[in-house]
Amino acid sequence: MTKVTKEMTTRRLPGRGRQWRASANRAHPVQVLRMAILLSYCSILCNYKAIEMPSHQTYGGSWKFLTFIDLVIQAVFFGICVLTDLSSLLTRGSGNQEQERQLKKLISLRDWMLAVLAFPVGVFVVAVFWIIYAYDREMIYPKLLDNFIPGWLNHGMHTTVLPFILIEMRTSHHQYPSRGSGLTAICTFSVGYILWVCWVHHVTGMWVYPFLEHIGPGARIIFFGSTTILMNFLYLLGEVLNNYIWDTQKSCAFGSAAFWQYESLKSRVQSYIDGIKADWLDSIRSQKEGDFRKEINKRWNNLSDGQRTQIHSLRVMEISHLNSNTLKVSKEKIRCMDGRSTSEAIVVATAKQQAQRSNRWGQRHKQR
Known part of the structure; x- marks a missing residue:
C-alpha cells in the first residue's frame, strides 16, 4: 500500500x-x-x-x-x-x-x-x-x-x-x-x-x-x-x-571587533582608575604620616622641662628593666654550660657578650 x-x-x-x-x-x-x-x-x-x-x-x-x-x-x-x-x-x-x-x-x-x-x-x-x-x-x-x-x-x-x-x-x-x-x-x-x-x-x-x-x-x-x-x-x-x-x-566580525574594542577600552580605563586611586592613597598615607610626626613634635614642644626630665627617667628605667631580665637569662645559661656540647657553649658565650653590651648601654644612660 x-x-x-x-x-x-x-x-x-x-x-x-x-x-x-x-x-x-x-x-x-x-x-x-x-x-x-x-x-x-x-x-x-x-x-x-x-x-x-x-x-x-x-x-x-x-x-x-x-x-x-x-x-x-x-x-x-x-x-x-x-x-x-x-x-x-x-x-x-x-x-x-x-x-x-x-x-x-x-x-x-x-x-x-x-x-x-x-x-x-x-x-x-x-x-x-x-x-x-x-x-x-x-x-x-x-x-x-x-x-x-x-x-x-x-x-x-x-x-x-x-x-x-x-x-x-x-x-x-x-x-x-x-x-x-x-x-x-x-x-x-x-x-x-x-x-x-x-x-x-x-x-x-x-x-x-x-x-x-x-x-x-x-x-x-x-x-x-x-x-x-x-x-x-x-x-x-x-x-x-x-x-x-x-x-x-x-x-559576527563586527560584533567580535566591537567586543574586542570594548574590552581593550575597559582595561585601559580600569588601569587608569587604578593608577589614580594608588596615587591618591599614597598622598593620603604620606600626609597622615607627616601629620602624625607634626603632632608628636608639637606636643613635645608644649611640655615643660620637668615633664621632659620625667619622661627621660621613665625611659631609662624601662631600658634598665629590660637589660636586667636579659642578664638573668644569660646567667642561667652560663650556669648550665658545664657538661654541654661546644655549640651550646658558643650560644651561651654569645648571650653573655650581649648582656655585657646591654649593661654598658644602661650605665651610659644612667650617667646622662
Missing part, C-alpha cells in the same frame, strides 16, 4: 503537468503574509478615502499629507512583493531566460523601493508622528479628527507601518543600491515633498500641519533641513540593519 501511494504521488500523470507543477510550487508562509499585509493596506486606504473630512476637499486633497503618501508607498511596495512572489512561482523550473530576466528586474525594483522609500519614509512617519503627538497632539493630530478617523484606522496609518516593514526586512534579503544613488534618491524625495508643502501653503495660505503655523520662518527652515537629514540617517540605518540581519559573517 505504501509503495503504491508513493508511486502515485511521484508519478507525473499525462495531461496534468500544470497541476503537478502547481502542487510542487506551493506558497510559503512569507508569501501569504505579504498578501495579508497588502490586503490590510488596501483596506486602510479604502476606509481613509471614504471618510469625508474638510481637509480632503481643499487643494491637494489627501496627497498633501505624508501619511497618505506613505500608505500608498507601502501598498505599492507590498504589491510589488506579491507580484514578485507570483512570478517566481510561475517561472520556477520553466527554464525561460526572458521570464527570469523580468523576474530579476522585479526583484531589483522591490529592493530599491524598500531601501529608498518604504523603510525611511515609513519609519519617519511613525517616529515623528508619535513624538509630536506625545508632546502636543493638537500640533499634528487635533482631537477634532477623532470624530472622523476611528482609533484602529489611526494605528493602521501611524503604528503598524513599522512592524510590517521590519517583518519584511527580517524575512527576505534585499540588495541595497549604491550609497550615493540611494542618498540622492531619498534627498530628492524629501526636498520634493517640502517644496510641495510650501506650494500648498502658497496657494491656500494654510500649512498642511498645524504646528508649522506656530513657528517662525527660520524655525521652519531648520525643521525642513532636520527632516531631510533624518531621512538620510534612516536610509543609512536601514542599510546597516539589512546587513546586520543577512550578512552573518560581517555581523
Whole structure:
C-alpha cells in the first residue's frame, strides 16, 4: 500500500503537468503574509478615502499629507512583493531566460523601493508622528479628527507601518543600491515633498500641519533641513540593519571587533582608575604620616622641662628593666654550660657578650 501511494504521488500523470507543477510550487508562509499585509493596506486606504473630512476637499486633497503618501508607498511596495512572489512561482523550473530576466528586474525594483522609500519614509512617519503627538497632539493630530478617523484606522496609518516593514526586512534579503544613488534618491524625495508643502501653503495660505503655523520662518527652515537629514540617517540605518540581519559573517566580525574594542577600552580605563586611586592613597598615607610626626613634635614642644626630665627617667628605667631580665637569662645559661656540647657553649658565650653590651648601654644612660 505504501509503495503504491508513493508511486502515485511521484508519478507525473499525462495531461496534468500544470497541476503537478502547481502542487510542487506551493506558497510559503512569507508569501501569504505579504498578501495579508497588502490586503490590510488596501483596506486602510479604502476606509481613509471614504471618510469625508474638510481637509480632503481643499487643494491637494489627501496627497498633501505624508501619511497618505506613505500608505500608498507601502501598498505599492507590498504589491510589488506579491507580484514578485507570483512570478517566481510561475517561472520556477520553466527554464525561460526572458521570464527570469523580468523576474530579476522585479526583484531589483522591490529592493530599491524598500531601501529608498518604504523603510525611511515609513519609519519617519511613525517616529515623528508619535513624538509630536506625545508632546502636543493638537500640533499634528487635533482631537477634532477623532470624530472622523476611528482609533484602529489611526494605528493602521501611524503604528503598524513599522512592524510590517521590519517583518519584511527580517524575512527576505534585499540588495541595497549604491550609497550615493540611494542618498540622492531619498534627498530628492524629501526636498520634493517640502517644496510641495510650501506650494500648498502658497496657494491656500494654510500649512498642511498645524504646528508649522506656530513657528517662525527660520524655525521652519531648520525643521525642513532636520527632516531631510533624518531621512538620510534612516536610509543609512536601514542599510546597516539589512546587513546586520543577512550578512552573518560581517555581523559576527563586527560584533567580535566591537567586543574586542570594548574590552581593550575597559582595561585601559580600569588601569587608569587604578593608577589614580594608588596615587591618591599614597598622598593620603604620606600626609597622615607627616601629620602624625607634626603632632608628636608639637606636643613635645608644649611640655615643660620637668615633664621632659620625667619622661627621660621613665625611659631609662624601662631600658634598665629590660637589660636586667636579659642578664638573668644569660646567667642561667652560663650556669648550665658545664657538661654541654661546644655549640651550646658558643650560644651561651654569645648571650653573655650581649648582656655585657646591654649593661654598658644602661650605665651610659644612667650617667646622662
